[in-house]
Amino acid sequence: MENLGSLAILMAFCVALYATLASVIGRVRRKPFLMESGRRAVYAVWALVTIASAVLVHALLTGDFRFAYVAEHSNNALPVLYKFAAWWSGQEGSLLFWMWLLSTYTAVVVFTNRRRHRDMMPWVIGVLTTIEVFFLMLNNFVANPFKLLANEGLIVKVADGNGLSPVLQYPAMAIHPPMLYLGYVGFAVPFAFAMGSLITRQPGDSWIHTTRRWTLVTWLFQGTGVMLGAAWAYHVLGWGGYWGWDPVENASLLPWLSGTAFLHSVMMQEKKGMMKVWNMVLISTTFFLCILGTSMTRGGLVQSVHAFAQSEIGKYFVTFLALGLAATTYLILDRLDYLKSEAQLESVISRESSFLFNNLILLASCFAVLWGTLFPKISQAISGDQISLDADWYNRLMVPIGLFLLFLTGVGPLFAWRRTSTDRLRRNFQWPGIAAFALVVVLYAAGIHEPYPLISFGFCLFVALTVIVEFYKGANSIAGRTGMNLLRAAVELTHRNTRRYGGYLVHMGIVLIFIGFTGHAFNQSEVKEMSQGDTMRIGRYELRMASLEQGENPNYMWYRGIFQISKDGHSIGTLQPEKRLFKASKESTSEVAIRERPNEDLYVNFGGMSDDGQRAVIQAFVNPLVFWVWMGGLVLIGGTLICLVPSKVKMQYARTQVAGIAKQHVDLRAEQ
Amino acid sequence: MRKYGKFAALIVVVIGTLVWLAFAGSGDSKTYYKSIAELSQMGDRAYGTRLRVGGDVAPGSIQHVDGKVLFTLKQDTRTLLVAYSGIDPLPDTFRDGAQALADGKMDRDGTFHASKISAKCASKYEAKPQGLPSGQPSVHSGKPSV
Numbered sequence: 001m002e003n004l005g006s007l008a009i010l011m012a013f014c015v016a017l018y019a020t021l022a023s024v025i026g027r028v029r030r031k032p033f034l035m036e037s038g039r040r041a042v043y044a045v046w047a048l049v050t051i052a053s054a055v056l057v058h059a060l061l062t063g064d065f066r067f068a069y070v071a072e073h074s075n076n077a078l079p080v081l082y083k084f085a086a087w088w089s090g091q092e093g094s095l096l097f098w099m100w101l102l103s104t105y106t107a108v109v110v111f112t113n114r115r116r117h118r119d120m121m122p123w124v125i126g127v128l129t130t131i132e133v134f135f136l137m138l139n140n141f142v143a144n145p146f147k148l149l150a151n152e153g154l155i156v157k158v159a160d161g162n163g164l165s166p167v168l169q170y171p172a173m174a175i176h177p178p179m180l181y182l183g184y185v186g187f188a189v190p191f192a193f194a195m196g197s198l199i200t201r202q203p204g205d206s207w208i209h210t211t212r213r214w215t216l217v218t219w220l221f222q223g224t225g226v227m228l229g230a231a232w233a234y235h236v237l238g239w240g241g242y243w244g245w246d247p248v249e250n251a252s253l254l255p256w257l258s259g260t261a262f263l264h265s266v267m268m269q270e271k272k273g274m275m276k277v278w279n280m281v282l283i284s285t286t287f288f289l290c291i292l293g294t295s296m297t298r299g300g301l302v303q304s305v306h307a308f309a310q311s312e313i314g315k316y317f318v319t320f321l322a323l324g325l326a327a328t329t330y331l332i333l334d335r336l337d338y339l340k341s342e343a344q345l346e347s348v349i350s351r352e353s354s355f356l357f358n359n360l361i362l363l364a365s366c367f368a369v370l371w372g373t374l375f376p377k378i379s380q381a382i383s384g385d386q387i388s389l390d391a392d393w394y395n396r397l398m399v400p401i402g403l404f405l406l407f408l409t410g411v412g413p414l415f416a417w418r419r420t421s422t423d424r425l426r427r428n429f430q431w432p433g434i435a436a437f438a439l440v441v442v443l444y445a446a447g448i449h450e451p452y453p454l455i456s457f458g459f460c461l462f463v464a465l466t467v468i469v470e471f472y473k474g475a476n477s478i479a480g481r482t483g484m485n486l487l488r489a490a491v492e493l494t495h496r497n498t499r500r501y502g503g504y505l506v507h508m509g510i511v512l513i514f515i516g517f518t519g520h521a522f523n524q525s526e527v528k529e530m531s532q533g534d535t536m537r538i539g540r541y542e543l544r545m546a547s548l549e550q551g552e553n554p555n556y557m558w559y560r561g562i563f564q565i566s567k568d569g570h571s572i573g574t575l576q577p578e579k580r581l582f583k584a585s586k587e588s589t590s591e592v593a594i595r596e597r598p599n600e601d602l603y604v605n606f607g608g609m610s611d612d613g614q615r616a617v618i619q620a621f622v623n624p625l626v627f628w629v630w631m632g633g634l635v636l637i638g639g640t641l642i643c644l645v646p647s648k649v650k651m652q653y654a655r656t657q658v659a660g661i662a663k664q665h666v667d668l669r670a671e672q
Numbered sequence: 673m674r675k676y677g678k679f680a681a682l683i684v685v686v687i688g689t690l691v692w693l694a695f696a697g698s699g700d701s702k703t704y705y706k707s708i709a710e711l712s713q714m715g716d717r718a719y720g721t722r723l724r725v726g727g728d729v730a731p732g733s734i735q736h737v738d739g740k741v742l743f744t745l746k747q748d749t750r751t752l753l754v755a756y757s758g759i760d761p762l763p764d765t766f767r768d769g770a771q772a773l774a775d776g777k778m779d780r781d782g783t784f785h786a787s788k789i790s791a792k793c794a795s796k797y798e799a800k801p802q803g804l805p806s807g808q809p810s811v812h813s814g815k816p817s818v
Contacts, residue, residue, distance in 0.1 A: 165765070167764050167765065237764075238761075238764075239760070345676070345679065348678050348679060348682065353679070356679070357682070357686070360683060360686065360687075361686065364686070364687065364690055368690065368694065371694070376705055385704050385705075386704065386705035386706075387702045387703065387704050387705070388702070388703050388704075388705060388724060389698065389701050389702065389703075390701045390703065392701050393694075393698055393701035396693050396694075397690060397693050397694055400689070400690070400693065401690065404686070527760075586767045586768065587764055587765055587767060588764045589764055590764060605761075607760070607761030608761045608762065610739075611736040611737070611738070611739060617761055619760075619761070
C-alpha cells in the first residue's frame with residue numbers, strides 16, 4: 001500500500017508540473033489542445049492526490065504501524081474520529097491534507113470556469129498548479145508520509161503507536177486545522193485570479209466578481225478556525241484565557257486581518273473603481289501570509305509554544321515566499337497603468353474615507369502582529385539577541401486599534417459616498433451618540449473608571465444602535481407598504497439585499513465579540529491549596545471543597561475536587577474539576593469545570609497536587625462577559641452565511657466601465 | 673492636492689500614535705531568548721535581565737521541594753538547573769524529555785529562577801530530532817528489503 005501511496009504522489013508531482021507547463025505554454029503559443037490537456041491534468045492531479053490520501057487514511061484507520069507516520073500519530077485505543085484526524089495532526093500528513101484541499105479547489109475552479117474567462121483561465125491554472133508543484137515537492141522529497149519503519153534494512157512493525165496527545169482529543173481541536181486550512185488554501189484562488197487578471201492586462205473587475213463568494217467563504221473558514229482555537233484554549237488548557245499572542249496563534253490571525261481589509265476594499269473597487277492597486281497588494285499579502293502561517297506552525301522561523309526546534313522545512317517555505325513575493329511585486333509594478341483609479345477621494349467624512357481608514361487600521365494591526373511575531377528574528381538581525389515581546393505589548397497596541405475599528409464599524413456604513421452632509425450626520429448619529437454617552441456616564445457612576453472599557457462599551461452601544469436603526473427603518477418602510485409585521489419585513493429587507501444586511505449582522509457579531517473582550521478588563525483570579533472542607537472566595541462566589549477524590553483506570557490516574565458553589569450566600573450547584581495523568585504518554589490534562597453564564601463565567605481548574613500530596617492546588621477565575629465572545633462568533637458566522645445567499649433584487653448602480661488603456665496621448669477632438 | 677492634506681494629517685496621527693505605543697514602555701515587555709550555551713557566555717550581563725531559556729527536561733530531574741519545582745534543562749551537552757516557584761501549575765505537557773522554555777532571571781548561585789514555564793505543544797508538527805516513535809527502528813523510505 002505504501003508503494004501505491006508513494007507512486008501516487010510522485011506521479012501527481014510530475015502531472016502538476018506538466019499542467020503548469022501545458023497551461024502556460026498553451027496560452028502563450030495559442031495551442032487549444034495544450035490548454036485542454038492542462039485542464040485535464042488538473043483533474044488527474046486531484047485523482048492521484050486523493051488516492052495517496054486514501055492510502056494514508058486507510059493505514060491510520062487500520063492501525064498499520066509499519067508506517068512511521070501512523071506509529072507516530074495513532075494508536076490502537078484511539079477513537080475512530082481521532083484516528084481519522086491523525087491525517088492532519090502531524091507534519092507529513094497535514095502537508096498531504098493541505099495538498100488534497102488545494103487539488104480539490106483547483107479542480108473545482110477549473111470545472112466551474114470551463115466555459116468562462118477563456119483569456120485568463122490558463123494563467124489562473126498556471127498559478128494554482130505552481131503552488132501545487134511546491135507542495136507536492138514537499139510531499140515527495142521533504143516530508144514523505146509513506147516512510148516505513150526499518151531496523152537494519154528490514155521493515156518492522158511496532159505493536160502500537162504513540163497516539164494523539166490526550167490534550168488534543170477534543171472535537172473542536174479535531175476540526176480546528178481543517179477549518180484553518182480551508183482558509184489558508186482558499187485564499188490561493190482569488191490570488192490566482194488576481195494574477196491572471198494582471199497578466200492578461202484586464203482593465204475590469206471580473207476577477208473580483210468571480211471570486212467574491214469564494215473569498216467570503218474562505219474568510220469565514222479562517223475566522224471559524226481562529227475561534228475554534230480560542231475556544232479550545234479556554235475550555236481545555238486551564239489557564240483561564242483564550243488568546244496568548246503566541247506566534248502560531250498570530251499566524252492564523254494575520255491572513256484573517258488582511259482578508260477582512262480586502263473584503264472591504266473590494267467594495268470600493270466594485271462601486272467606485274478605486275483602490276485597484278491596493279486590492280492587488282492586499283490579496284497577494286493575504287495569500288503570502290497564509291503561506292507564512294502554514295510555515296510558522298511547522299517551526300523554524302520563530303520559537304513558540306507550538307514550535308520550538310529549528311526545522312528543515314522552514315527554508316523551503318522562505319524560498320517559496322521570497323520567489324513568490326518578487327514575482328508578484330514585479331507584476332503589479334509592471335501593470336500599474338491598468339490599475340489607475342477611476343475616482344478621487346473628496347471628503348474625510350465620506351464612505352470612501354471610512355473604507356480607507358478601515359483598511360489602514362486593519363493593515364496596521366496586521367503589521368503590528370507580524371512585527372511582534374517576527375521580532376525575535378528582527379532583533380537578532382539588528383543586535384544579535386533574540387528578544388520576544390509578551391502579551392502586554394500586543395494588548396497595548398491592539399486595544400486602541402480595536403476601538404478605532406469599532407468606531408469605524410458604526411460610522412462607516414452611514415457615511416454617504418463622496419461627501420456626507422452635516423444634516424445627514426446629525427440624523428444618523430445624534431441619538432446613538434447621545435445614548436452611548438449616557439451609557440458611559442451611567443457606567444462611570446456605577447464605579448467603572450478605566451478609560452478603555454468605558455470607551456469600548458460606549459462604542460459597542462453606538463454601533464449596535466446604528467445597526468438596529470438601519471434594520472428598523474428599512475423594515476418599517478416595507479411593513480408600511482406591504483402590511484407585513486415588522487419581523488417578516490425585516491427578513492424580507494435582508495433578503496432583498498443580503499450583502500448589506502448580512503454585513504450589518506456581521507458587524508453586530510463583532511460588537512458582541514468586543515463586549516466579550518471588554519469583560520477581560522474585569523477578570524479576577526485566585527489560587528489556593530485546598531483540602532477537604534476548605535473554602536475559597538472569589539468575587540461573589542464561595543467554593544467549598546466537599547471532597548477530594550482520586551482514582552485510576554487502565555488509561556490514567558485522576559484527581560477530582562467536588563466543590564459546592566454558592567453565590568451571595570445561595571447555593572447554586574457543584575463544579576467538579578479534574579486532573580488526569582495519562583500512564584502511557586506521561587502527559588496530563590485538566591478537565592476544567594466552568595459555569596458559563598451571559599454575565600460571567602466561574603472557571604475552576606484543578607492545577608495539581610501540592611508537594612506533600614495532601615492538598616489540591618485549585619485555580620479559580622471569574623471571567624465576566626466571555627460568553628459574548630462565543631455568541632458573537634456565532635452571529636458572525638450567521639451574518640456571513642446570509643451574505644452568501646443571493647439577493648432577491650439584483651442591485652444596479654451606475655459605474656463607469658473601463659473601455660481600454662492608451663499609453664500615448666490620444667487627441668479625441670474632431671479636427672478644428 | 674490640498675484636500676489630501678487632511679487625510680495625510682489623520683493618517684500620520686493614527687500611525688504615529690501606534691508607533692509611539694509600540695515603543696514606549698516596550699522595555700518591560702522584552703524577554704531575551706538564550707540557549708544554555710549562550711547563557712554561559714553572557715557573563716555578568718546574564719544577571720538582572722529577563723531571559724527565556726529552552727532545552728529538554730533531563731529525565732528523572734524533576735523534583736518538588738518546598739513549594740518549588742526543581743529540574744534540569746539539557747541542550748546538547750550543556751545543562752542548567754532551573755527553580756520554578758510560581759503559583760501557576762506546571763503545563764500539562766511538562767514531563768521527562770519534553771521540550772520546555774523557562775522564563776525568568778539568572779541567579780548568582782548558578783540556578784535559573786523561572787517565573788514561567790512553558791512546555792512544548794502537544795501537536796507533533798515538528799520532526800522529532802531522531803524522527804521516530806518510542807521504538808528503536810530508524811526511518812526507512814519506500815522499498816521493502818529482505
